[in-house]
Amino acid sequence: MALALRSATVGRSNRAAPVAHVLDTVLDTFALWRQRILTRRELARLDDRMLHDIGINQLEVDYEVNKPFWKA
Structure with a gap:
């Protein structure tokens, strides 16, 4: 969606560009938050075997899973 909005800004006046940039930034932020969730x-x-395969333990998973979506 953000890509479609970016390409739609090409023909706009210079005044609309800052608004489109802010909108793109907001949409990108929402997409990032959704991806984190x-x-x-x-x-x-993931089960313990899968966690072992990727080299993390349940304590690390619990820490990551319990972080708010806005925190990296």
Whole structure:
């Protein structure tokens, strides 16, 4: 969606460019937050064998999964 908005800004006047930039930034931020939510949800579903395969333990998973979505 952000890509479509970026390409739509090409023909706009210079006055609309800052507004489009702010909108792009907001949309990118929401997309990042959504990705964090989904990634942490998937991480929480991994079993101990899978966690061992990727080199993390349950304590690290608990820490990551319990962080708010706005924190990296």
